């Protein structure tokens with residue numbers, strides 16, 4: 159479904175990723191680990207074609223279509239959804255308006271009463287106050303509330319490819335539990351492909367990724383199963399790489 163081939167990405171003229179390769183098939187869950195600043199969020203922004211992230215070589219295919227230089231709104235309409243590491247506040251646009259317009263651009267015309275009802279049932283599930291329906295997107299919201307708002311948008315828009323960039327950051331233990339159980343429900347119901355970035359073992363264990371990859375020095379240097387994440391959790395990135403070099 160998603161193929162990243164030999165991608166090089168620059169930010170303000172500095173190369174962050176070089177010859178980056180990753181293929182994620184339908185229904186697969188891939189986890190991406192790597193030290194702070196290794197380029198994990200950069201690959202997310204590059205997939206969505208954020209203008210700050212310049213692709214100087216390589217390409218990205220989604221459902222066999224070249225999306226390397228497609229506009230972000232078109233990429234999102236194809237069914238890729240990014241739950242961002244730092245979700246932005248949008249003053250003057252509330253959640254129900256945002257969702258109504260996003261759904262309508264997907265060709266789904268839902269009347270406001272049905273939409274309100276659906277949003278409320280998701281809010282209840284993720285334990286977010288019902289006033290979030292009409293609150294401006296993320297304005298005055300805490301870190302955890304922003305992550306939950308991302309979950310609300312996810313459940314309403316039902317993308318087939320989800321990128322979760324450190325969804326656990328800002329969440330307290332109870333909220334993390336709620337997010338995990340909602341994500342598990344989503345996976346069971348819609349069988350999406352997922353690219354998840356996190357170092358939180360609880361989340362990794364719960365989602366049980368098919369593959370775990372580690373970025374180091376501009377691209378993926380190690381791939382395997384959850385054992386890699388367990389090793390990193392125990393001994394850190396450097397030790398894990400040292401051991402694998404000696405294998």
Ligand code: ADP
Nearest residue numbers: 169170174193194195196197198199200201210
């Ligand atoms: P990670 O998500 O793995 O912690 P990032 O992908 O956010 O790392 O960042 C990788 C590197 O690129 C970092 O050195 C960061 O400072 C730099 N970087 C990312 N985005 C920008 C930006 N918009 N402007 C300048 N530098 C950036």
Ligand code: MG
Nearest residue numbers: 198199200243
């Ligand atoms: Mg990041």
